[in-house]
Amino acid sequence: MARVVWHVPVTTSGTGSTTALRLFRLRDGRRCAVGFSSPEALVALLGPNQAHTELGEPALRDLTAPLGIDTLVVNPRMVAPSVTIPAGAGPSAPSAPAPTCPAPAARLQRR
Incomplete structure (x- = not known):
């Protein structure tokens, strides 16, 4: 069996000596791990400069479990950019509605 x-997706330190999983959030705010079935799918969504590594599902679950993350999303169709608050914007500034995104193409079961 194959x-x-x-x-x-991973992030690396400026010196390249440290690698960490890049984690994402679902629409409801919970954190999740993301995996892609091919490097081309990853590049199509996150761009050619996104570093990545290959992991099997058990390894990915083992790495995320201590963080309380039990949801793995496979081949998401959209990733919204990080939210940044402009300098000087306070609680009184009107906020834009949160972007919505379609459901992921496939989602692995929770344990």
Whole structure:
């Protein structure tokens, strides 16, 4: 039986000596891990400069479980950019509605 490998986005330190999983949030605010079935799918959504590594599902679950993350999303169709608050904007500034995104193409079951 062939081993299933996910292409998982990671971040690296400025010196390149440290690598960490890049985690995302679902629409309801919960954190999740994301995997792609191919490097091309990852590049199509996150761009060619996104570093990634290959992990099997058990390894990805083992890395995220201590963080309280039990949801893995496979091949999401959209990733919204990070939210940044402009300098000088306070609680009284009107906020834009949160962007919505379609459901992921596939979602692995929770344990």
